Amino acid sequence: MSTTAVAQRLKEIWETPDSIWGKFATVDHKEIGIRYLITAFVLMCIGGVEALCLRVQLARPDMLIMPPEMYDQLFSMHGITMIFFYAYPILAGFSNYLIPLMIGSRDMAYPRLNAFTYWSFLFSAILMYIAPLMGQGPHAGWFSYAPYTLYRYSPGHGMDFYAMALIFFMISLTAGGINFITTILKMRAPGMSINKMPLMCYSTLTISFAGLFAAPALIACCVFLELDRRWGTHFFSVAGGGNPVLWQQLFWFFGHPWVYIIFLPATAMVSMIIPVFSRRPIVGYSYVAVSTMLTGVVGFSVWLHHMFTVGMSDMTMSFFSAGSMMISLFTIVQIVCWVVTMWKGRLVTTTAMHYAMATIAVLIVGGLNGVVTGIIPVDWQAHNTYFVVGHIHYVLIGGNMFPVFAGLYYWYPKMTGRMLSEKLGKVSFWVMFLGFNVGFFPMQIVGLLGMPRRIYTYPSGMGWAAMNYIETVGAFVLAGGILLSVINFIVSRKSGRIAGRNPWNADTLEWALDSPPEPYSMVHFPTVATRHPLWDQHDEEDDPDNMRVLDGGRLTYITSWLDAEVVSVAKMPEETLAPMLLALMMFLFFLALAFQLVIWACGGFGATLLVAFYWLWPRKKGEEAL
């Protein structure tokens, strides 16, 4: 068979039918990845608009554009949206789209579970937004400390929705983690042994494991919260023998690994982009890989540094302070590797590279004042001030938003087949970079001057007014910069230059495919001999006798986890509505629980199980499910 005939056959096998049913039933990781990216980006814009409202309210002293309760709900929804529903899902979108292509597989290990992961993420975000639309949003910040969240102090449904939506979202996260782990460990192209896989795989693997062990802590404390609020138990209320600090322990046992979950894949994207635009392999591949994994592991032993002001023994504090210092070393290792790579290479200053370099700069500022707040006496001073708001935005925008934009500019041509405008991109970059620093640097100063965080206004005469005004202007400039990029994304979709397969002359396998890739990704499974397949003298796709095609159905290779030797062939599922239905039933279940409708909740639970069994029931003869 000629290659075109084979390609035609593969296309028939893998293509999702172009119908409404197909849209809801698709299990194609490329489609799901792009949906993740778009959904998370939209949520980021919503969270951004909320933040702009906050900044308007704070622009001048003694303003009363919104009542305090509304301010509380807005900053809480802003934090929750950004931390949970933007920062992780956008990275999951990149990983979902890219990892199978990078490792030379035709899909993720569990394509239907992948679809479920997306739908449950979407529905949990919708669930979270039902509460503020009822005018009863959560109002206790993104980490919702007890006992303020108990029913007595927080009546209304806000905190119920917070608890239910986060449990739902954690289920989505766990399913996604399981999928990434199996995909990365079992589905790499023949020859891509574990020390040859792209760095993005290391970070995704690390955060997937971290998610498996961190998510249960959040689920546990949300269960306790809901029971305390509505069902009369005593986990957090001191009167019944409970302990409000239990919330903090569990929440931060989850929360600190979470910070790395939303940070490590972003740094990995920088590790993918910098070498390409420095025109050389990354310096210290193994160091970057190992420090990524160590960050994930040590990330589980620093949670108490969020609680230095709670009161604990000196020994405990010193231990956790030391842990926090140590973990910054791993980030420094990565930064040093990036800088040396650029130093030794020949820079190509594309827009993506601009964002990547800005990541380094901003991360160093954010990291440095993080080290400062890791020092206990300083933390006692800075805790709960705007200094912390400045710090989190330097790390989160430096460690997540700039890398995400770098990734968007870098992989957009692969996803759409069109180049973005570099000129508009650079303008957008400089506006964002400027706006960001103008908007957030002064926060650290007003923080040290004593301005607390989470206040809806402040009196004049405190000496904070000018700086707050500048911050608001900066925030709007930043938003303007983002808007320019959005225009760029929309316009270039139709009118951008045709990208071709490898516009950046990059080294990883996804760039060997068409842009955008065909539904079957590649005709011939590649074989990999080095870390930089497309830069070395090795023809991955060379397969004149069509031996590595697998066109007998939806098939892909399973390889051994260490050396990536072919061990078997995996049969991949067809399109199905079951994942969406399952997520929908769970949505109903959690919605009913948020309103304490027990009968409905039982119905939702039963329906969830029924759909699960329908999903798993063998369709064809000789095929068992699960």
Added chain:
Amino acid sequence: MNHSVPINRSSKLVALDLPLDDTRGIWAMWMVVATEATLFICFFGAYFYLENNKDRWAYNHPPAEHWGWGMLAAILLSALTIWLGDRAVMRRSYGHARALLALTLLLGVGYLIMQGFDFAGHWATLTPYSNSYGSIFYVIESFDALHAIVGVLILAYVLALPHYAPARRAPYRPYRVAAIYWYFVATIWIAIFCLLYIIPNLRVYGF
């Protein structure tokens, strides 16, 4: 150039030359077990954390153990039967496998019934509303019961499947996957029984 891929067949039949993968479902179940176990570890952590600085905890009135022993016996026996059933599948004696699975299911239902009596027994002296000890005690118990119920449903589902196949034949292996989940349910009960029942009772006798 490196073409060391061990495939030597023409295109369409390549798939038949290699075995079909039957390990992904098992991997997924192990990871589900890992994350679920972490959930219980968090619960136990909360139990001991809440116990801190309390003068009155379980030790004055430790939970009665008698139903617990029965549950332990049932769950251990059921873990054994499903393990034997899994081996029967590997030998392709599907009739045996099905019988052992039915037995496991019965033992699982027995476990749940005893748990109901156990629950009712505790309820006479302790409720989730009594104090923080009651709250965490019943949360742990209920989550255990929930896992056992789901486990029983999974077993019933596998029993209803039209046919089984040993590893290295069919793409998926529901029997093994259900067994792994059931071992987990058993392990959790062992942990709960030791931590929440036996230790407090031992302390009453001054250990």
